[in-house]
Amino acid sequence: MSMNSEGRVTRPENTASAAAPATFTGNRGLMLEEQLIFERDDYGRTGVDLPKAPLVANLLGGLERHRPIGLPGLPEPETVRHYTRLSRQNYAIDLGLFPLGSCTMKHNPRLNEKVARMPGFADLHPLAPVDTVQGALGVIHELGEWLKTLTGMSGVAMAPKAGAHGELCGLLAIRAAQEARGNAREVILVPESAHGTNPATAAFCNYRVENIPATADGRVDLAALEARLGPDVAGVMITNPNTCGLFERDMQRISDAVHAAGGLVYCDGANFNAIVGRVRPGDLGIDAMHINLHKTFSTPHGGGGPGSGPVVFSAALAPFAPLPFVDKQGDDYVLVEEETAGEHHGASFGRMAAFHGQMGMFTRALAYILSHGADGLRQVAEDAVLNANYVLRSLDDVLDAPFGASGPCMHEALFSDAGLAQGFTTLDIAKGLIDEGFHPMTMYFPLVVHGAMLVEPTETEGKATLDQFIGALRSVAERAKAGDAALKAAPALAPRRRLDETAAARKPVLVWKDADLPEAAE
Numbered sequence: 001m002s003m004n005s006e007g008r009v010t011r012p013e014n015t016a017s018a019a020a021p022a023t024f025t026g027n028r029g030l031m032l033e034e035q036l037i038f039e040r041d042d043y044g045r046t047g048v049d050l051p052k053a054p055l056v057a058n059l060l061g062g063l064e065r066h067r068p069i070g071l072p073g074l075p076e077p078e079t080v081r082h083y084t085r086l087s088r089q090n091y092a093i094d095l096g097l098f099p100l101g102s103c104t105m106k107h108n109p110r111l112n113e114k115v116a117r118m119p120g121f122a123d124l125h126p127l128a129p130v131d132t133v134q135g136a137l138g139v140i141h142e143l144g145e146w147l148k149t150l151t152g153m154s155g156v157a158m159a160p161k162a163g164a165h166g167e168l169c170g171l172l173a174i175r176a177a178q179e180a181r182g183n184a185r186e187v188i189l190v191p192e193s194a195h196g197t198n199p200a201t202a203a204f205c206n207y208r209v210e211n212i213p214a215t216a217d218g219r220v221d222l223a224a225l226e227a228r229l230g231p232d233v234a235g236v237m238i239t240n241p242n243t244c245g246l247f248e249r250d251m252q253r254i255s256d257a258v259h260a261a262g263g264l265v266y267c268d269g270a271n272f273n274a275i276v277g278r279v280r281p282g283d284l285g286i287d288a289m290h291i292n293l294h295k296t297f298s299t300p301h302g303g304g305g306p307g308s309g310p311v312v313f314s315a316a317l318a319p320f321a322p323l324p325f326v327d328k329q330g331d332d333y334v335l336v337e338e339e340t341a342g343e344h345h346g347a348s349f350g351r352m353a354a355f356h357g358q359m360g361m362f363t364r365a366l367a368y369i370l371s372h373g374a375d376g377l378r379q380v381a382e383d384a385v386l387n388a389n390y391v392l393r394s395l396d397d398v399l400d401a402p403f404g405a406s407g408p409c410m411h412e413a414l415f416s417d418a419g420l421a422q423g424f425t426t427l428d429i430a431k432g433l434i435d436e437g438f439h440p441m442t443m444y445f446p447l448v449v450h451g452a453m454l455v456e457p458t459e460t461e462g463k464a465t466l467d468q469f470i471g472a473l474r475s476v477a478e479r480a481k482a483g484d485a486a487l488k489a490a491p492a493l494a495p496r497r498r499l500d501e502t503a504a505a506r507k508p509v510l511v512w513k514d515a516d517l518p519e520a521a522e
Helices: 076-088 110-116 134-152 163-180 197-204 222-228 251-260 360-393 426-435 463-482 485-489 501-506
Strands: 156-157 187-191 208-212 233-237 264-268 288-289 310-313 325-330 330-337 413-415 453-455
Touching: 110 264, 110 360, 134 156, 134 163, 134 310, 134 325, 134 330, 134 360, 156 163, 163 197, 163 264, 163 288, 187 197, 187 222, 197 208, 197 264, 222 251, 222 360, 233 251, 251 264, 310 463, 360 463, 426 463, 426 485, 463 485, 463 501
Parallel strands: 187 208, 187 233, 233 264, 264 288
Antiparallel strands: 156 310, 288 310, 325 330, 413 453
């Protein structure tokens, strides 16, 4: 979209090619051309008639509005059609492969959705008396026990809402533990192969963040880490498997070194899907790790939520975990609050949220775990890693794989834009994939690789789908290496052509001028 000289929002022309001539309507077969809802505005139209509001005393103190708000007017059928047409232009996991690296966008089993909608779970109120929600508390408790078992950890906090919230939870526990020792310390070390939220969370907790470089094979430089450890280092935040799609083989040595220096180890568990059932982070010396239920355990992912990021703790950190937590006492489930925390969570840093977490995510995640079982979860990791390596080795002859010589990857395959024709970039590859009917992979992340392309197929994709994706990506890559000028204009077959990204970044907010409103609105 763009803005004309009069301040009105305009849409790009239809991107018909010689093989697909322009149409009178702008439609392309059954892919319907859809205006902005403000462009469809028919002032005065409405889908519902409401009586005039009764006159009451003005309590707004002069803050009341004296002119219409400027919302578009549409009858109900046109409103429904507008949003239905837009939904057809949205890509979704139910349409095809979603290869976003570092996101683990896999199929959400419908069994999980059915369980989450069961009466007694879907209609709970967070303030319901404890004795009336024993089943829900049982779900929270059992899921927590599974998470501790799968990670080899001693404690768990279920309240954190997602990954970054989980990171905050872990660092607050580390700070509380260090303060209990008499020195909160000042520095958190973050390897450059870690997720970008790690240094942001550490800074938010008022730590000074220092970077640890990576080796040539994309892993933490253990010598550099050991050289920086000292009495001012509170801990390290490490992502394993890391953002290059590689397992940190020195993880136990890293943990031992950090512990010897009096620090604690936080692990970003966003990539747990690659090792679930195969590796227990607690065995590697991890003290705290968040687990994205919307990644590893297949609860809905994207659109801003609903996320869930429980945090598991080692025996050293469990006493500092947040409250409340669900405990089983005899046949009853109870909520343990501050005054009754006792041995577990007795030195808690406090609360992370008003209530107990995202119940809908808990029911989905537990249904996923129980339906897979221990052997099924192990196969999840194995198949995810197998699929990623299949993608990596099927394309490393046509796309640069910067760490292809570092051994097998884990759950995601990493490529770069090295070797493309002059003037061609990762963006061109991504736009070309749209014409092929695929959502692009994660672009320009991780930042340590120039022109990065991060592909995560997950375990839910079959060989036929992967072969089609590999063929499409190979075709686009070959065009970029050959300097195919048409690729610079891609996508040509999507409802919209390539946006002017510079203009979009500099003018992100589109507004209507007052003069655009009908005179009757004045």
